[in-house]
Amino acid sequence: MFPFVTTILRALRRGPATRRYPYEVRPPMAGSRGHLVNEPDTCIYCGLCVRRCPAGALAVTREPKSWTLDPYRCILCAYCVEVCPKKCLRMEPSHVRAAS
Amino acid sequence: MTTAATTTRRTLIPFGPQHPVLPEPLHLRLVLEDEIVVNALPAVGYIHRGIEKLAELKDFQQNVFLLERICGICSFIHSLAYCQGIEELMQLDVPPRAKYLRVVWSELNRLHSHLLWLGLLADSFGFESLFMQVWKTREKVLDLEEATAGARIMLSTCAIGGVRRDLSDEQIAQVLHGLDAIERDFESFIPAVITDTTVKHRLVGVGVITQQQAHELGAVGPVARASGIARDLRVTGYAAYGELGLNPVIETDGDCYARTLVRVRELHQSLLLIRKALKRLPATPIAVPVKGNPIGEVVSRVEQPRGEVLYYLKANGTKTLERVRVRTPTFANIPALLAMLPGNELADVPVITLAIDPCVSCTER
Numbered sequence: 001m002f003p004f005v006t007t008i009l010r011a012l013r014r015g016p017a018t019r020r021y022p023y024e025v026r027p028p029m030a031g032s033r034g035h036l037v038n039e040p041d042t043c044i045y046c047g048l049c050v051r052r053c054p055a056g057a058l059a060v061t062r063e064p065k066s067w068t069l070d071p072y073r074c075i076l077c078a079y080c081v082e083v084c085p086k087k088c089l090r091m092e093p094s095h096v097r098a099a100s
Numbered sequence: 101m102t103t104a105a106t107t108t109r110r111t112l113i114p115f116g117p118q119h120p121v122l123p124e125p126l127h128l129r130l131v132l133e134d135e136i137v138v139n140a141l142p143a144v145g146y147i148h149r150g151i152e153k154l155a156e157l158k159d160f161q162q163n164v165f166l167l168e169r170i171c172g173i174c175s176f177i178h179s180l181a182y183c184q185g186i187e188e189l190m191q192l193d194v195p196p197r198a199k200y201l202r203v204v205w206s207e208l209n210r211l212h213s214h215l216l217w218l219g220l221l222a223d224s225f226g227f228e229s230l231f232m233q234v235w236k237t238r239e240k241v242l243d244l245e246e247a248t249a250g251a252r253i254m255l256s257t258c259a260i261g262g263v264r265r266d267l268s269d270e271q272i273a274q275v276l277h278g279l280d281a282i283e284r285d286f287e288s289f290i291p292a293v294i295t296d297t298t299v300k301h302r303l304v305g306v307g308v309i310t311q312q313q314a315h316e317l318g319a320v321g322p323v324a325r326a327s328g329i330a331r332d333l334r335v336t337g338y339a340a341y342g343e344l345g346l347n348p349v350i351e352t353d354g355d356c357y358a359r360t361l362v363r364v365r366e367l368h369q370s371l372l373l374i375r376k377a378l379k380r381l382p383a384t385p386i387a388v389p390v391k392g393n394p395i396g397e398v399v400s401r402v403e404q405p406r407g408e409v410l411y412y413l414k415a416n417g418t419k420t421l422e423r424v425r426v427r428t429p430t431f432a433n434i435p436a437l438l439a440m441l442p443g444n445e446l447a448d449v450p451v452i453t454l455a456i457d458p459c460v461s462c463t464e465r
Contacts, residue, residue, distance in 0.1 A: 017236050029243075031265075033250040054162035077165045077256045082264070091250070 028093035033076045035096045038067050042088035049080035049089060071096065108133060113446065117146045121224040121450040124460035128453070132446060140441040142434055148464040155424040160186060160394055160415065163424070165256060170426065171462045172253050173213045174404045176205045178426075179258040184338060185400030185413045186260045192390065196382040198262035199340040203377045204275070205248070205255055205263075206339065206402075207370040211282070212241040213405035214363045214370075217457045218293065221360065224450045225302040230292060237285040244278045247271060262387025272378050279371055290364055303357035307440035307452035310354055319436040320429045321407020322366070323456050326351045326358035333403035344376050356455040363457075393417050404429055406457050428462035 019026065028034055045067060047060045057073035058080065060066065081089045111132045117125030125146035131139035151170055155163050168179040180202055187194060215238035222230035242252040248271055249255035257265045267275070293299060309319070314327035324331050325348055332348035334341040349365040351358035394415035401410050407429030414423040433456045440452050 029246050029250075031250050032246055033256070052162070054158060054165040075165060075169070075254070076251065077254070078250070078264075079162075079165065079256075 028095065030093060032093040032095075033078050033091045034094045035071070035092050036069055036074055036076070036078075036080070037090055037092050038069070039088040039090075040065075040067065042086050043067055044086055046085060048083050048085065052079050052083050054079060110138070115449055115453075117143075119450070121220070121454060122458075123220060124458065126453070126458055126460050128441075128449070130441070130446065130449060135445050135447070137441045137444055137446060137449060140438050142438065144434075144460060144464055146464070147461055151465040152424050152426060156421055159419040160421055161260060161390070163421070164259060167424070167426070168254060168256060168258070170428070170465055171404075171459055173216060173459060174209050174406070174409075174462075175253060176202075176209045176249075176255045176258055177402055177404045178409065179256075180206060180339070181400050181402040181409050181411045182413070182424075183258050183260050184402065185398045185411050186394050186415075188398050188400065189394035189396050189413065189415055190260070190390065190392065192261050192388055194262050195384040195386060195388060196340070197266070197384040198386045200377045200381050201263045201265075201267065201386065202258065202339040203341060203344065204267075204374050205245070205257055207374045207377075208241055208245050208248075209255075210405045211367060211370045211374075212238050212245070213457075214367050215241065217363060217405075217454070218360070221451070221454050222293075222299075224454045225299070227299065230289060233285075233289045237282055237289070240278055240282050240285070244275050247274055247278075259387055261390045262385070264387070266386050267378075267381070272381070276375065276378060279374060283371055286367060290367075293360065293364060300357060302448075302451055303360055303455075304353075304355060306356045306448050307444060307455055308353070308355045309436055309439050311352070313439055314354065314436060317435040317439055318432050319407075320432045321404070321457075322349075322359050322362040323407065323433050323436055325349060326362045327354035328352040331408075333401055333408050336401075338402060340377060341373075343380070344373055346373060356451055359455045393419055394421070404462075406430055406459055406462070407432060409462075426462075426465055428459065428465070430456070430459045430463045433458075434463070 045060050045062045045065050050058045050060050055073045055075045057070045059068045078091050081091055113130045113132055115128040115130050116122050117127045127143040129141040130137050155166055158166055164179050167182045168175045170178050215234050219231045219234040246252045248267055249257045257263050309327055311328040314324050314329055330348045330350050334346055349362050351361050395417040397414045399412050401408055409429055410427040412425040415421050437456050
């Protein structure tokens with residue numbers, strides 16, 4: 001019985017192990033691959049990212065200039081970020097909810 | 101009303117593909133005499149995704165991300181097996197730092213895989229508080245993976261020619277600090293796993309296979325090691341394992357308890373390997389440039405948490421591969437599972453099935 005009392009007291013002191021999600025959201029970790037962002041002002045629409053994308057989530061056209069991402073296909077591997085010659089692609093650490 | 105005729109009547113019980121203890125759809129057709137299993141027939145095919153065929157259509161660099169997605173638990177180790185195969189074909193010399201980082205992420209994968217399994221095993225015999233405690237600790241491993249690789253499950257850090265991320269001094273300190281916390285958690289729940297009477301009652305002497313049976317049936321990983329077979333591919337020294345040194349964890353009883361002990365001791369072994377690897381991390385680049393396309397055939401084998409995974413790769417000098425064949429450890433352990441089941445009660449089937457740590461997503465690909 002006494003070991004269990006110790007366990008109860010320890011649990012009371014520490015509080016719950018869980019968060020009251022979605023009211024309490026853990027801040028994203030630095031360097032986390034949350035979602036992909038493009039800077040259209042810097043992008044030269046070369047299409048290298050499209051050729052590398054393993055999931056076929058990207059589409060680029062030079063004329064008219066457009067860069068589109070299908071967030072439901074993107075697997076957040078950041079392979080496109082590595083090959084981008086202008087470094088206009090980057091991964092943001094925050095995760096985008098599916099419904100937002 | 102019990103007669104000789106009714107007591108020997110056989111009943112066919114479908115176990116799975118949907119079952120409370122099964123995390124993935126595995127179907128077993130159990131032939132019972134009363135409550136005792138006399139035969140079991142497996143059926144898989146519920147989550148086949150055609151990954152091997154898709155790997156022939158993607159280019160060899162994209163395949164790293166595709167093959168990583170064969171399994172959500174040992175994702176890094178799948179990509180490692182593939183990358184090592186392609187590196188052998190292209191005769192790439194991976195820098196030492198990358199090899200050590202590969203060990204770190206492989207062992208983090210093994211840690212959270214064994215913890216996931218331990219939680220599921222506890223759940224299979226109704227030990228819910230142990231299940232929750234173990235998975236609470238697993239979260240800490242996943243946090244370390246996110247802090248170092250940028251994702252909890254799909255690390256995507258292995259690349260052909262090295263790794264894609266380096267660890268800073270702060271990250272190394274964070275991992276070492278995290279491992280200390282994880283080890284403290286182990287001290288709190290592992291004695292309950294090993295010494296608890298209820299746990300022993302459900303595991304000791306259940307689902308026994310002998311060393312000879314395990315050998316003949318081609319068992320791999322903790323299933324083979326729990327039957328006394330010292331087979332662990334890490335001792336072959338791939339990545340940096342050769343420099344870190346390890347001895348396979350072996351038990352000899354061949355029952356569910358022995359399989360549990362093997363995995364529990366491997367948890368400590370993984371902690372030790374990560375600490376050693378981080379302490380000896382050489383200051384070299386983390387990748388070499390990849391030029392050209394692979395050509396030839398290769399077999400690449402590495403040790404997953406569930407045992408040996410085998411990759412056969414055939415390349416013809418183009419960007420795409422001619423054939424990618426993956427033999428996963430659960431596939432190798434299913435014959436051993438079928439040998440474990442006969443003679444046991446129906447109530448023990450969930451425990452025995454979970455004791456091989458089945459990964460059906462791997463098996464079906």
